[in-house]
Amino acid sequence: MLFYQSNSDSFTYADILNHISAQTSVDQNYQAESYKDFILGVITAIVHNIDITLVDYRNQYQDTKSTPVPIHQLTIHSIDDLIRRVTLSKSKIGIYSSGTTAEPKLINQSVQRLMKSVRISDEYKHSRWGFTYNPSHSAGIQVFLQAICNQATLYDLYKCSRIQILETLKRDKITHLSATPTFYRMLAPYNFDLPDIKSVTFNGEKSTLELIQSVKSRCSNARIRNIYGSTESGPLMSSESTTFKVPERLIKHIKIENEELMIKGHLISKSVNNLDWYPTGDLVKIVNQDPLTIEFISRKTSILNVGGQNVSPQEVEETLIKHPSVKDARVYGRSNKMIGNLIVAEVQVLDSEIISEKELIKWCKEKLATYKVPRMIKLVDKIEVGRTGKKR
Numbered sequence: 466m467l468f469y470q471s472n473s474d475s476f477t478y479a480d481i482l483n484h485i486s487a488q489t490s491v492d493q494n495y496q497a498e499s500y501k502d503f504i505l506g507v508i509t510a511i512v513h514n515i516d517i518t519l520v521d522y523r524n525q526y527q528d529t530k531s532t533p534v535p536i537h538q539l540t541i542h543s544i545d546d547l548i549r550r551v552t553l554s555k556s557k558i559g560i561y562s563s564g565t566t567a568e569p570k571l572i573n574q575s576v577q578r579l580m581k582s583v584r585i586s587d588e589y590k591h592s593r594w595g596f597t598y599n600p601s602h603s604a605g606i607q608v609f610l611q612a613i614c615n616q617a618t619l620y621d622l623y624k625c626s627r628i629q630i631l632e633t634l635k636r637d638k639i640t641h642l643s644a645t646p647t648f649y650r651m652l653a654p655y656n657f658d659l660p661d662i663k664s665v666t667f668n669g670e671k672s673t674l675e676l677i678q679s680v681k682s683r684c685s686n687a688r689i690r691n692i693y694g695s696t697e698s699g700p701l702m703s704s705e706s707t708t709f710k711v712p713e714r715l716i717k718h719i720k721i722e723n724e725e726l727m728i729k730g731h732l733i734s735k736s737v738n739n740l741d742w743y744p745t746g747d748l749v750k751i752v753n754q755d756p757l758t759i760e761f762i763s764r765k766t767s768i769l770n771v772g773g774q775n776v777s778p779q780e781v782e783e784t785l786i787k788h789p790s791v792k793d794a795r796v797y798g799r800s801n802k803m804i805g806n807l808i809v810a811e812v813q814v815l816d817s818e819i820i821s822e823k824e825l826i827k828w829c830k831e832k833l834a835t836y837k838v839p840r841m842i843k844l845v846d847k848i849e850v851g852r853t854g855k856k857r
Contacts, residue, residue: 466478466479466544466616466618467618468480468481468612468613468618468619469500469501469504469596469618469619469621470618470619470620470621470637471500471620471621472621472625472629474499474500474501476501476505478544478547478616480505481504481505481508481547481613482541482542482543482544482547484505484508484509485505485508485509485512485539485541485547486538486539486540486541487538488509488536488538488539489535489536489538490533490534490535490536491506491509491510491513491515491517491533491534491536492506492517492532492533492534493510493515493516493517493518493532493533493534494517494518494532500600500621503600503601504600504609507519507558507606507609508547508551508613509536510556511550511551511554511556511558511576512539512541512547512550512551512554513536513539513556514554514555514556515534515536515556516556516557516558516559516573517556517557517558517559518558518559518571519558519559519560519561519601519606544616547613548585548613548614548616551576551580551610551613551614552580552585552614554576554577555575555576555577556575556576557573557574557575557576558573558574558575558576558579558606559571559572559573559736560572560573560574560601560602560603560606560696561601561602561696562695562696562697570696570697570737571736572603572696572697572734572736572737573734573735573736574603574696574699574734576610578699578734579603579606579607579610579699580610580614581699582607582611582699582700583607583610583611583614584611584615585614585615586615589611589615589617589641590615590616590617591615591616591617591618592612592615592617592618592640592641592663593617593618593620593637593638593639593640593641594608594611594612594617594618594619594620594639594640594641594642594643595620595622595630595633595634595639595641595642595643595644596608596612596619596620596621596622596623597622597623597642597643597644597645597648597854598623598643598644598645598669598853598854599623599852599853599854600623602696602852602853603695603696603699604643604668604669604853607699607700608643617641620633620637620639622634622644622648623854627651627652630651630652631652631657634659634661634662635657635659635661638661639659639661639662640661640662640663640664641662641663641664641666642662642664642665642666642684642687643664643665643666643668644666644667644668644854645667645668645669645670645853645854645855646667646669646670646671646672646673646676647670647793647848647850647854647855647856648854649667649672649676649679649680650676650786650792650793651792651793652680652683653679653792653793653815654792654815654816654817655679655680655682655683657683658683658685659683659684659687660684660685660686661686662684662686662687663686663687663688664687664688664690665680665681665684665687665688665689665690666690666691666692667689667690667691667692668692668694668700669853669854669855670855670856671707671761671762671763671779672691672707673707673783673786674706674707675786675787676786677689677691677705677706677707689705690703690704690705691703691704691705691706691707691709693709693761695745696734697733697734697737697738697743698728698732698733698734698743698745701715701728701732702715707760707761708752708758708759708760709758709759709760709761710753710756710757710758711756711757711758711759716757717729718731718732720742721749721751721759722744724748724749724750724762725744725745725746725747725748725749725765726745726747726748726749726759726761727742727743727744727745728742728743728745729741729742729743730742730743746764746765746766747761747763747764747765748761748762748763748764748765748768748777749761749762750762762777762779762780763777763778763779763780764779767779769797769798769805769806769808770805770806771798771804771805771806771807771808771836771837772804772805772836773805774834774836774837776798776806776808776836776837778796778797778798778808779796780833780837781794781796781808781810781829781833781837781839782794782795782796782810784828784829784832784833785810785812785825785828785829787832788820788825788828789818790814790815790818790819790820791812791813791814791815791820791825792813792814792815793812793813793848794810794811794812794813794848795810795811795848795849795856796808796809796810796811796839797809799841807840807841808837808838808839808840808841809839809840809841809842809843810825810839810841810842810843811842811843811844811845811848812825812842812843812844812845813844813845813846813847813848814844822841822842822843822844825839825842826838826839826842
């Protein structure tokens with residue numbers, strides 16, 4: 466039974482069982498040369514209850530020293546036995562946060578805690594997942610656990626082109642897709658149909674209702690889930706739109722102070738928090754008080770000071786993306802002694818479209834306050850993303 470497939474490599478569940486049986490040590494600072502090597506090392510540590518730190522083999526932070534730990538050889542005779550050992554594992558996994566708005570933090574999560582977001586049922590058994598994340602990021606590990614506990618197959622779409630992604634989704638009849646909004650924007654224009662997809666999950670970034678609706682129109686048989694969570698907490702809330710009704714189980718464990726979402730400390734990994742209330746850094750607005758419903762506005766650290774006014778880069782990006790010729794945009798500040806920051810935008814235009822920077826600035830002037838309008842717009846072939854698939 467196939468576990469993983471990419472354009473250049475593949476391996477089966479039997480390969481996983483054979484690898485585990487042959488190992489005499491586990492590297493606790495796990496760095497690998499390929500995804501196959503990476504996952505085989507991680508699963509070996511998990512079934513042996515060894516704590517490990519995931520070192521990103523694709524975009525490594527820094528040189529790390531190998532720390533092999535001897536283990537007794539272990540023979541696992543079946544996939545069911547493998548799944549049982551994974552679900553009962555006492556391992557802790559050290560995962561680096563995305564580092565999108567600050568230096569990456571090392572966050573330790575137990576496999577037991579990561580497993581809380583894994584659904585094991587006949588609905589997911591033998592499903593086919595489009596794997597879009599960096600495997601050493603928290604979302605990548607959760608999809609990996611979801612797949613292996615349901616005897617599913619992962620099809621690697623990470624850093625593939627739009628054409629390669631659509632070919633794989635159609636040819637291999639992918640049933641489940643979980644990705645960042647940036648990934649879904651890369652699929653524009655939405656001139657395709659993917660009726661085999663049963664589930665589409667948005668994760669890792671703030672999405673827009675227009676994007677969710679565009680993807681839903683192409684995946685007409687899919688259930689849509691927009692997830693809010695973090696590496697520190699794991700998934701917390703889900704929605705089919707951009708507003709989140711706070712579940713009853715969380716009502717007493719969240720609060721909003723100065724527009725920032727605060728989470729009760731026991732829901733956060735102890736490796737990064739010892740506070741009674743943990744500041745998430747996410748700014749929200751209350752849409753409804755009863756039931757409590759919120760909408761995410763921006764990361765607190767991404768807010769730019771422009772002449773004494775606060776500007777959310779996400780708001781400017783969303784305005785640009787609404788232009789019918791625009792595929793994606795990235796907005797950031799350039800330091801300026803007079804006003805604090807100048808708003809700068811990089812814009813990726815749809816392949817068949819032609820538009821000028823002046824036209825895009827005019828578009829923004831018609832829809833935004835003057836201080837929010839980019840002073841400079843650069844047309845680019847591609848919006849660069851970080852190691853986790855999110856915009857830098």
